């Protein structure tokens with residue numbers, strides 16, 4: 001084959017250095033013969049360069065010199081690519097084959113071991129790929145490009161929806177492997193009740209990345225296990241009761257005091273300041289937090305307190321950064337060391353450290369107030385009692401108590417703060433939303449309020465027994481909103497659940513959403529129908545498939561307080577106002593939102609005073 005007399009190396013230099021003018025070289029008369037290897041290299045080089053640099057040169061090259069050579073270039077180039085592609089395709093095929101073979105083998109093994117059913121999985125990643133839609137979070141991934149943000153928002157699916165869809169295909173117990181963790185998703189009421197109440201599943205899953213929020217220690221209530229957990233939980237519940245936590249009389253006073261302030265603020269600040277249209281977004285968080293905080297630290301915050309508003313924002317942000325099930329840190333906890341920012345772990349820790357500081361300040365201020373003796377004759381709140389216990393144990397043991405430490409106090413406060421405020425307040429937001437959309441239910445609740453309470457006094461705890469329809473409306477709200485859509489525990493022994501084997505260390509995840517939205521149980525789960533919680537005599541029916549507060553030894557410690565707060569606040573609002581969707585605003589869809597605790601999208605409501 002003959003080539004124009006071109007030194008390939010010179011040609012190369014020409015276009016990298018200065019102006020690329022291959023024709024200057026190609027017009028030479030003598031010819032150069034090349035080895036096959038050189039021809040192939042020249043061929044690839046020319047084709048690439050021509051395409052990249054100046055397409056018009058290609059045609060000039062063709063017309064001037066090398067029509068036939070170019071045809072040859074193309075064919076050699078094609079065969080080179082072809083060979084490479086063939087090798088790549090073969091390797092891919094082998095790899096895919098190996099993965100499929102491994103997956104089938106793994107499924108077979110899991111079948112032999114009588115493990116709950118699982119879909120095909122990948123080596124190392126397990127079922128993490130199924131969770132990809134739950135990772136489409138532009139805020140977490142710090143993506144701002146509009147099209148990418150729109151795409152992610154459109155295709156986002158939270159873990160409780162993904163696992164719910166999988167359980168519809170695979171059954172009420174599903175085995176999903178996320179990296180190093182093996183999760184058993186429990187999606188039926190029958191198995192959930194068993195899982196929540198049995199001793200083998202009493203512990204919570206507390207991996208390294210979770211312990212990072214609590215100074216690397218097993219402390220606090222939520223992510224704590226064994227004897228230390230039992231001791232601190234018992235101490236907290238017992239002593240909080242003296243300040244109104246779940247104890248009828250004191251609780252009623254705490255809730256009523258706050259309700260009066262809330263109604264005053266709502267009437268005079270919110271409604272009279274502007275129109276009667278209100279943007280509903282976390283309207284109840286501040287009062288709910290105050291009810292709790294007066295018991296824990298004797299504090300009430302003003303509704304305009306900037307510090308508290310910041311704190312609430314932090315709690316909300318924390319909830320949005322957590323996901324149970326399919327979480328990347330749950331799958332590969334070590335990634336938090338390699339990519340602290342990308343995994344969101346560093347962000348979470350920054351948020352937590354602000355809350356830590358807030359509670360640490362409370363303790364230090366109180367210690368300073370108490371003086372050297374660190375004691376008060378009449379403890380005013382949980383903080384006083386905790387400090388006294390801390391000092392007492394220090395005197396007895398001679399050194400710091402293992403259980404009653406400053407870190408322990410911080411974590412107990414943090415757990416109460418995060419578990420108590422958002423859950424109750426968000427459920428109330430949902431109740432307002434459903435009642436705004438279901439005017440017939442709103443009217444029925446108001447009729448019951450008018451009959452039992454009338455217009456002249458505030459609702460009382462005892463009214464609940466005489467107001468079954470209102471009670472059923474709150475239950476139906478909880479069933480539909482699933483404010484905590486997933487509850488997790490861990491198996492502490494090899495055991496069985498139903499017909500399947502459960503291994504020690506399996507993360508047990510109850511999908512509350514699946515249970516409360518089960519068509520076989522509820523018939524029309526997407527319809528807001530409080531009547532389903534009433535029997536033929538109009539009394540409240542306790543349904544076994546309804547478990548918004550969990551069950552067993554780890555049942556929610558704030559259930560009584562939450563129920564009473566929700567009842568009192570909702571009835572007090574409905575006693576005074578009717579509300580409808582605001583005219584000029586779109587009603588948001590009820591769609592899945594992100595986070596550990598769910599809330600409705602902000603919505604606009606038009607309030608009309610009833611008297």
Ligand code: HEM
Pocket residue numbers: 196221222223233292415416417419420421423424427483484487488548549550551552553554555556557558559561562
């Ligand atoms: C509507 C409101 C609430 C809902 C739906 C709710 C729901 C839950 C659920 C599902 C659990 C897990 C139970 C289990 O594992 O079986 C839980 C645990 C817990 N809740 Fe609540 N909760 C609410 C309000 C509150 C309040 C007001 C407080 C306290 C101030 C609170 C404090 C806690 C604590 C500390 C735990 C951990 C208990 C443990 O691990 O032993 N919750 N809650």
